[in-house]
Amino acid sequence: MDNKKYDVIIVGGGIMGSTTAYYLTQKDPKLKVVVIERDLTYAKASTTLSMVNARIQFNLKQNVQISKFAFDVLANFEDTMTVNDNRPSIAYRREGNLFLYQEEGVAETKAAMVMQKELGCKIEWWSPEEIREHYPLYKPENLDGIAGAAFGAEDGHFDAYAVLMAYKANARAQDVDYIEAEVKDLIFEGKQIVGVKTASGDSYASEIVLNCAGAWCNDLARSAGFELPVNPVKRQCFCVDPATKPARPLPLTFIPTGLYFRSETGGTLLMGKSMPDDVVGYNDFTWSQDRFMEVLWPELAEFVPEFERLKLVRGWAGLYAVNTMDGNGIIGEWPELKGFYLANGFSGHGLQQGPAVGRYLSELITGTTPTLDLSIFSPKRVLEGKPIDGESGFLADELRHTSH
Numbered sequence: 001m002d003n004k005k006y007d008v009i010i011v012g013g014g015i016m017g018s019t020t021a022y023y024l025t026q027k028d029p030k031l032k033v034v035v036i037e038r039d040l041t042y043a044k045a046s047t048t049l050s051m052v053n054a055r056i057q058f059n060l061k062q063n064v065q066i067s068k069f070a071f072d073v074l075a076n077f078e079d080t081m082t083v084n085d086n087r088p089s090i091a092y093r094r095e096g097n098l099f100l101y102q103e104e105g106v107a108e109t110k111a112a113m114v115m116q117k118e119l120g121c122k123i124e125w126w127s128p129e130e131i132r133e134h135y136p137l138y139k140p141e142n143l144d145g146i147a148g149a150a151f152g153a154e155d156g157h158f159d160a161y162a163v164l165m166a167y168k169a170n171a172r173a174q175d176v177d178y179i180e181a182e183v184k185d186l187i188f189e190g191k192q193i194v195g196v197k198t199a200s201g202d203s204y205a206s207e208i209v210l211n212c213a214g215a216w217c218n219d220l221a222r223s224a225g226f227e228l229p230v231n232p233v234k235r236q237c238f239c240v241d242p243a244t245k246p247a248r249p250l251p252l253t254f255i256p257t258g259l260y261f262r263s264e265t266g267g268t269l270l271m272g273k274s275m276p277d278d279v280v281g282y283n284d285f286t287w288s289q290d291r292f293m294e295v296l297w298p299e300l301a302e303f304v305p306e307f308e309r310l311k312l313v314r315g316w317a318g319l320y321a322v323n324t325m326d327g328n329g330i331i332g333e334w335p336e337l338k339g340f341y342l343a344n345g346f347s348g349h350g351l352q353q354g355p356a357v358g359r360y361l362s363e364l365i366t367g368t369t370p371t372l373d374l375s376i377f378s379p380k381r382v383l384e385g386k387p388i389d390g391e392s393g394f395l396a397d398e399l400r401h402t403s404h
Contacts, residue, residue, distance in 0.1 A: 004204045006034045008365065009196055011183045011220060012212035013037030014047040015160075015351050016343040018167040019358025020210060025174035027362050034177040034204060036196070038216070044285060046214050047351055048161045049318025051237050051262075051270055053252055054352040055097045055155040056121045059112045060328070060390035063349075064119050065372050066356040073355045074158060081166040083173045088166035094156035095263065096251035100131070103147045105256075113150060122153045137246055137304050138253075145256070155252065157262065160351055167354075183213075185223045186340065193224075193339040208365060210341045215282050215319035217344040224337055229325040229382060230345040232282040237272045238292050239264065239313040244306035259299045268313060271296055287315035320348045326387035331357055331377040332364060341365065342379050 008024060010017045013035045021035050042048045054074065056067045073080075074092050081088050101109055109125075116123045126134070128143040134151075172178060181198040186209065188194055195205040211220045215232035249263035261271035273296055292312060301308040323330060323345030330345045341364070343357050350357075356372060363370045376388060 004202070005032075006177075006204060006206045007031045008033045008208045008210065009204055009206040010035045010210045010212055011196065012210075012214055012216075013040065013168065013178060014042070014045045014212065014214055015164055015167070015354035016214070016346075016357060017210070017212035018164060018171055019354045020212065020343065020361045021171040021176045021358075022167050022174065023359045023362035024365060025171060025176055027366050027368065029174060032175075033171075034179060035171070036179050036181050036183050036198070036204070038180070038182040040178065040180045042161070042164070044282075044319070046319050046321065047164050047354075049237075049316060050160050050351050051272055052157045052160045052351060053097065053155070053349075054157065055152055055252075056116055056119075056123065057097055057099060057112070057150060057152050057155065058391060059108070059115075060376075060388065061115055061119070062372070062374055062376050063328070063353075063391070064116055064121065066353050066374070068119065068121065069356040069359075069372065070352045070354075071154060074163075077163065077166070081170055083166075083170050086169065088162050088169075090158045090162045090166070091265075092156060092158040093249070094154050095249045097152045097155035098126075098131070098135075098149050098251040098253045099151075100143075100146050100149045100253070100255050102145055102256050106147050109150055124151045124153070125149070126151055135246070135250060135253075137244075137250075137306055139305075142303050142305070151251070157252070163351075167358075183220065186220060186337075188224065188337060188340075191336060191338055193337055207339045208341070209339060210343065210361065212343050214344075214350075215321045217321060217342070224334075224340065226334075226336070228330065228342075228344055229323055230330070231280050231322045231324055233320045233322045234279040234281070234284055234317050235272060235274065235320050235348070236287045236291060236315060236317045237270060238287075238296060238315045239268050239270055240297075240307075241266075241268050241311045241313050242307045243309035255299075255303055257299050259296060259303070261300060269307070269310075271300060273299070282319055285317045287317045289315065321345055321350070322347045325382065326389075327391055328388050329353060329357065329377050330379050330382060331360065331374055332379055334379050335383060 126149045183196045185197040245267045252262035254260045259273045327347045334340045
């Protein structure tokens with residue numbers, strides 16, 4: 001081990017790594033922290049390839065609390081994250097999330113809404129008639145079989161790259177080092193982490209190492225002799241320009257087929273769908289025009305016939321780090337390796353959870369009482385084989401498509 005000694009090493013400089021670095025050094029400015037990121041252009045990072053969403057529509061209380069904190073952070077982000085006179089512009093738009101349900105999903109959804117309201121969330125149940133009143137493109141014949149919808153008025157989207165760059169800029173202003181390198185191995189003595197080694201042979205010493213490697217998290221875990229229930233799964237997104245423009249922006253709308261879409265700037269729509277044949281692995285970033293033409297477009301046009309005429313503007317592919325155990329993040333110290341912390345397996349909702357998770361990890365590492373008790377997400381449940389029972393609906397659909 002050479003003399004590159006740090007108090008904390010963070011592997012992965014996406015949203016999880018950068019928020020943790022920011023909150024750590026904000027909490028204790030004396031800490032010497034380094035973020036080691038394999039690609040500082042973030043060309044394949046899940047953070048920057050996300051379709052981006054922030055929502056409170058979860059069945060698990062802790063997930064709702066995490067999102068509420070994200071809402072608070074995003075609402076004041078441009079003011080609080082200005083650094084060296086550089087003010088971020090994150091294009092935060094609270095245009096809502098609309099989940100459409102058939103009858104079998106109503107009871108569980110309404111039960112979750114009671115909890116969400118108790119936590120102070122703005123959430124409404126709409127009948128098919130109310131859906132149509134708010135969004136006339138969703139006509140009665142298109143709502144056949146729909147019992148109603150849950151609408152989160154404060155849910156929305158933002159510029160993921162701008163948010164990430166702001167966290168990174170603030171972390172660097174707090175003396176966090178960012179290094180471009182690929183961490184290949186964890187170094188440990190007995191059951192204590194002592195550092196990492198990169199592909200180029202450089203070593204960095206620390207008794208605290210965080211796995212924030214996203215879809216690549218299992219490479220690190222395996223170097224310590226264990227496996228996480230996390231698969232890197234390719235997701236494809238498409239941007240289209242419909243001939244018929246909605247009178248006002250459409251919320252992120254989830255229909256029972258699994259298709260989801262929302263308005264984007266310039267009158268375009270973004271859309272996607274998780275499918276059983278989604279590729280598991282992190283070497284394929286191609287996107288398929290055939291998937292759009294044969295699956296997504298017909299489903300979109302069936303639900304909104306006015307969107308039968310449109311132009312495919314572009315597509316892209318990114319990775320979900322899917323926790324096949326229960327779809328929730330794995331957050332905290334690995335019980336069998338002291339000093340090795342995890343922030344993995346967020347299954348497509350990590351971007352909105354980054355602020356709360358980064359703050360929580362900083363509290364665990366500095367020995368501060370956590371602001372939010374997120375111990376339910378402890379890695380201990382992986383060792384014990386005890387999944388969290390709490391999410392259903394859209395998140396459960398994600399898992400059904402990715403547990404192979």
